[in-house]
Amino acid sequence: MAFVGGTSHAGFQLDKTRPHLNSLESRGRLDWADYQGDFLISQSAEITENPAAEVIKRLKAQHEKTKIPLAKDKPQFSLPPLLMEGGQLKALSDCNLEKCDVKLQKESEIKNLLSQKEKTRTYRLLLEQRIESYLKDRKLKGYEAREDNVPFFKKALDTTRFLKARYPNTYKHVLGDFWRSPKPYSLAKQNYLRTELIRLTGEKAQPVFRITDNVEFNENGFIMVEVHLYTNHFFDSSLRLLEVFPWELDPQKAVFIVTDVMEVDELKKSALIRNLLKSPMEEAICEYRKSEMKELR
Secondary structure: OEEEOOOOOOOOOOOOOOHHHHHOOOOEEEEEEEEEOOEEEEEEEEEEOOOHHHHHHHHHHHHHOOEOOEEOOEEOOOOOHHHHOHHHHHHHHHOOOOOOOOOOEHHHHHHHHHOOOOHHHHHHHHHHHHHHHHHHHOOOEOOEOOOEOHHHHHHHHHHOHHHHHHOHHHHHHHHOHHHHOOOOOOOOOEEEEEEEEEEOOOOOOOEEEEEEEEEEEEOOOEEEEEEEEEEOOOEEEEEEEEEEEEEOOEEEEEEEEEEEEEEEHHHHOOHHHHHHHHHHHHHHHHHHHHHHHHOOO
16 A cells, blocks of 8 residues: 655544544545555545535536447447557457457456457447447446456445545446446436546556546536456456545535556456556556646646
């Protein structure tokens, strides 16, 4: 476990469910990470110079850039150029049933990919099928021999103990009714799909490609739950939580927190690999969040 931050405010507890947040200063940022079970939990938080309403507005504008257009509930999107060249293209070309660096389900997707000449087109169609299955039936396809990823999403959600403590209605809904019906979410203010590219540092510097459904809630502050419908490279399953709420010491400022929960296949192979890769992985995710959070100031 690692803590990076400023000094505590005497007698002030920002969030009793997360004691490490007490080290946030009026101007500053905190980065924290821990490994629990199969999941790497990584969190960044800062006190903003803007009120909560303005931060939320900027956050939505930031996400607007990566939205996927939908036509009659059917996703239509083009693969980002980075996914059709270099290491990404090689991963598609070299994929086989024994070893595939592309996160796809072996029986229903990899076999399909291997039978087609146009790999990138087939890959895009497979991703569109995943999204369509989620939109219509709330199915979340897994990887390799894992057919269903929903149980792993719920398991990841349980590692974020603060969610249940601070946002109990949101927690209950996302853990239960959210998956039982494809109807409009009863508690959610809005939902939309978007794509995201993350450049990981290190030897395997291929970008991570994620397709996300963002669901917005308002409970003890603004909270956005990002359901990752697809994550390529490294991550078996993952989710993100974004929080914005007024800073108690000065309501004209806000607390902005981003939490990433990632099931990282590389870190599960052995204790030695975990010791070698855990810190670089944490740093890469942290650097990615820094660039995002900078836009919201």
